[in-house]
Amino acid sequence: MKNKIKEYIKRKVPARLLEFFSYKAVTITKIPRKGSIVSDLFILRTEGGWETYFEFLQFDSLLNPKSQITSINVIFCFYCKNGKFLMEKEISIPAKIKATINVNKIASEFELKYDCLFAIFHPHKKYWINKYGSFIAERGYIGYSNPKKGSIRGFVHGNHDAIALSKKRRFQLLGNYSFFKKQYHLQHMLESNFTYELFLVNPSSSNQTATIIEISDNLSKKTRAIIPAGGMYKFLKCVDKKKSNCNIIIETKLYLARPVVFKIMSTSFDVFHG
Numbered sequence: 001m002k003n004k005i006k007e008y009i010k011r012k013v014p015a016r017l018l019e020f021f022s023y024k025a026v027t028i029t030k031i032p033r034k035g036s037i038v039s040d041l042f043i044l045r046t047e048g049g050w051e052t053y054f055e056f057l058q059f060d061s062l063l064n065p066k067s068q069i070t071s072i073n074v075i076f077c078f079y080c081k082n083g084k085f086l087m088e089k090e091i092s093i094p095a096k097i098k099a100t101i102n103v104n105k106i107a108s109e110f111e112l113k114y115d116c117l118f119a120i121f122h123p124h125k126k127y128w129i130n131k132y133g134s135f136i137a138e139r140g141y142i143g144y145s146n147p148k149k150g151s152i153r154g155f156v157h158g159n160h161d162a163i164a165l166s167k168k169r170r171f172q173l174l175g176n177y178s179f180f181k182k183q184y185h186l187q188h189m190l191e192s193n194f195t196y197e198l199f200l201v202n203p204s205s206s207n208q209t210a211t212i213i214e215i216s217d218n219l220s221k222k223t224r225a226i227i228p229a230g231g232m233y234k235f236l237k238c239v240d241k242k243k244s245n246c247n248i249i250i251e252t253k254l255y256l257a258r259p260v261v262f263k264i265m266s267t268s269f270d271v272f273h274g
Contacts, residue, residue, distance in 0.1 A: 014176070015027055015030075015176035015177075015178070015255070016176070016177060016178045016179045016253075019178055019179070019180075026176070026178075026255065027176060028160075028175075028176055028255045028256050029160065029161045029162075029174040029175060029176060029203070030172070030174045030175075030176060032135055032161075032164035032166075032172055032174060033164065033166045033170070033172060035124065035130070035166065035167045036135060036164040036165060036166045036167070036172065037121045037122050037123075037124060037135070037136050037137075037138075037164065037165050038135050038136065038137035038138070038161045038162075038163070038164045038174070039119035039120050039121055039137065039138040039139075039162065039163055039164075039165075040119070040137075040138065040139045040158035040159055040160050040161070040162045040163075041079065041117045041118075041119055041160070041162040041163055041201050041203060041230065041232075042054070042117065042118050042119070042120075042142050042158065043115065043117060043142070043199050043201070043232065043260055044078070044103055044104075044107060044112070044115060044116050044117060044118050045115050045144055046104055046107060046112065046113055046114060046115060047113070047114055047115050048146070048148075049146050049147055049148055050115075050144060050145070050146050051102070051104050051144065051145045051146065052102075052103040052104055052142060052143070052144055053100055053101060053102055053103060053142070053143035053144075053145070053153065054100070054101040054103055054120065054140065054141075054142055054143070055098060055099075055100055055101075055140055055141040055142075055143065055155070056074070056093055056098065056099045056100070056101050056120070056140065057097065057098055057140060058072070058093070058096070058097050058098070059122055059127075059136055060072070060125075060127070061097055062097075063127060063129065069095045069096065069097060070095050071092055071093060071094055071095045072092075072093050072122075072123055073090050073091065073092055073093070073123065074090070074091055074093055074120055074121060074122055074123065075088055075089070075090055075091075075120070075121040075165070076088060076089050076090075076091055076103070076106055076118055076119075076120055077118060077119045077120075077121065077165075078107065078110070078112060078116055078117070078118045079116060079117040079118070079119070079230060079231070080116050080117075080231070081114075081115070081116060081117075081228075081231050081232055081233075082228045082231045083117075083202070083228040083229050083230030083231030084230075084231075085171070086110070086112070086116065087110050089106055089109070089110075091106065100143070103118060115234070117201065117230075117231070117232055119138075119162070119163050119165075120138045120140075121138070121165045122136050122138060124165075124167050135161075135164075137161050138158065139157060139158025139159070139160070139161070140157065140158060141155045141156070141157050141158075142155065142156055142157075142158075143155045144156075144262075144269075144271055146269065149264070149265070149267060149268050149269045150267055150268050150269075152268070154269060154270055154271040155271070156260055156271045156272055156273060157273075159201065159258060159260065159273065160174070160175065160201070160203045160256070161174050161203075162174055162175060162201065162203035163203065163230070173203055173204060173205045173229060173230050174203060175202065175203030175204035175205075175254060175255075176204065176254075176255055177204045177206065177208065177252075177253045177254050177255065178253045178254075178255060179253070180253065181251050181252065181253055182251070182252060182253065182254065182255060182257065183249050183250070183251050184249070184250040184251075184252075184256070184257040184258060184274070185247070185248075185249050186198075186247065186248035186249070186250065186259070186261070186274040187274060188261065188272070188274060189245050189246070189247055190237055190245060190246050190247070190248060191245050192239065192240035192242070192243045192244050192245050192246075193239060193240075193243070194239065194263055194264060194265055195236070195237065195238050195239055195263075195264040196236075196237040196261060196262065196263055196264065197234060197235070197236055197237075197261070197262040197264065198212070198234070198235040198236075198237070198248070198259040198260070198261050198262075198274065199232055199233075199234055199235075199259055199260045199261075199262075200227060200232060200233045200234075200235065200250065200257060200259045201227075201231075201232045201260075202227040202228065202229060202230065202231055202232070202233075202254065203230070203254075204229060204254060205229050205230075206229055207226055207227065207228050207229055208226070208227045208229075208252050208253060208254055209224060209225070209226055209227075209252065209253075210224070210225050210226075210227055210233060210250060210251070210252045210257065211223070211224050211250070211251040211252070212224075212225070212235050212248060212249075212250055212251075213248065213249040213250075213251060214237070214246045214247075214248060215246055215247045215248075215249065216240075216244040216245060216246035216247070217244050223235065227252075235259075248274070250274075258273055258274055259273075259274045260272075260273060260274075261273070261274050
């Protein structure tokens, strides 16, 4: 009974209200509707010659190792930078435990030529984990490459349980946020001789104000941006001619404003979570 009461409160009471009573009661994401399939909002890079790939794993085979691997259909949904739904496409995945999907190729069918977001929804079916109140969530590995920066792909895993698709085909953004500003300290010093691109995704159902604070040599610079609900914002840090390394603090009301960071070098790049 106690656990059911806790679950009911977490479902019905916004995390920002629970925060007044205890920070331990706060959850980064909402509990999705029963029977939903969950996905991150992944960054699709197409501008400037970038290519995006997804390493797809057959969840059913991982959850039921003795079962035979069969081909399945999954749904790729695309969203613009402002969080608005653009289009979707059902993709057939071959009967393999792992398959590499060229996301740019899917996007090109819809003539998507700009960076945006995408989600991947596995089939709605009964998984044995459902009876324990768990959900299938896609937060797998995305691979990025750029011919101008060499032939090696850089990989980074998903960031959030960002969006859910219910059995009734209703989308639900899952990110929680606070009444109070939170600071996320980037766990990487930005070196002055490289360019950095930071992608911030807003998985909440409300627009969020983000302040990016650059700190170097006891000086600070602030950049403010509005990130639409379900959308993203790209922050660019160019090579610093003064040769000053800097630290980054991201201030928002999101409980986890962790960016995906691209470190751009002359003939290569790296991608990682901040």
